[in-house]
Amino acid sequence: METDRSGETAINIIPGTKANGTGKAPVVVSSTKAVEQPKRGVKKGIAICDFLLRLCAIGAAIGATATMGTTDETLPFFTQFLQFQAQYNDIPAFEFFVIANAIVAGYLLLSLPFSIICIIRPYATAPRLLLLIFDTVMTGLTIASASASASIVYLAHYGNPNTNWLAICQQFGDFCRSVSGAVVGSFIAGAILMFIIVLSAFALKRS
């Protein structure tokens, strides 16, 4: 309809002065640009936000991985054959946690160049879609690892009398604290990734 109307306006003007009619075209173009300029700014702002959030998520994921991976507590007492030691690889869920968070941190690092491309070219949809698809998968991975570990941490803290699983945090207090911190870090990374997905959707949306 816009095209139709501008065509009509041009027709009304030309009978009076023909020079004015040809002079009209640049005015129309510049007004279209003026409308697109703030939109471009918004898209660019979203892309910059996306980049900064990615940096935060990298921090959270690397922090969670490092905390979980380096946690190691040896109790001060030991018998002749046994030394009581707790490490992340005693529990499969924590191993999965370390692997998953390392993958997510690696992916986020690799995604930074694509995020920069989105800042430079705010209207490019291909890199943004690619990022969104992988972000969705990585969000799933992060949340899965965090909550799998969270349920084990809960068990370590409180135990479960119905199944005779006893709490181990009375003995391994420091271990439990570090592990809980790592789980929180991973949940933060997951939440940031979810926010990044929503931001990407806003950036993709037709205005």
Add this chain to the structure above:
Amino acid sequence: METDRSGETAINIIPGTKANGTGKAPVVVSSTKAVEQPKRGVKKGIAICDFLLRLCAIGAAIGATATMGTTDETLPFFTQFLQFQAQYNDIPAFEFFVIANAIVAGYLLLSLPFSIICIIRPYATAPRLLLLIFDTVMTGLTIASASASASIVYLAHYGNPNTNWLAICQQFGDFCRSVSGAVVGSFIAGAILMFIIVLSAFALKRS
């Protein structure tokens, strides 16, 4: 640029015949429509896919909730004071599972009208964005509940000698089987939701 060019074409024609100039406008509009028609079809197809996937996800979520909620195994032997019984509410992670999956199923049911709006109006961005935001949150909830329960199910199957948590599936075999099925159902719902997010992004994308 399209507006600019059509304006110029109109100007070139008018000096010859003024009636032809006004007749030109509908031709331009109809050609624009012809380009938009297949795109509209694609968007409509995506919206219909979205609706069908939502139905599948509802099935998976309700199935998971019902399976977990109704699982109940009583062992055939009992002592004078104790009867050995396993139910989902013996383990906090399974309670969370039932609540989370019920919420997700409820949300998916409520989202169906919005999905239908997206089928009727394929170019509407507001309902689609709203759906995408809530879908992202619900995906997180589904995957969190599924993997929290999965780590407990793993523990119930294999136990953990390092922490002295013994496997309970030797005794409660049927309980473990039902619970594993429910977890798988919930993961399927989560995967479908992730696919719905990616589809929504494609529907939102500027063409």
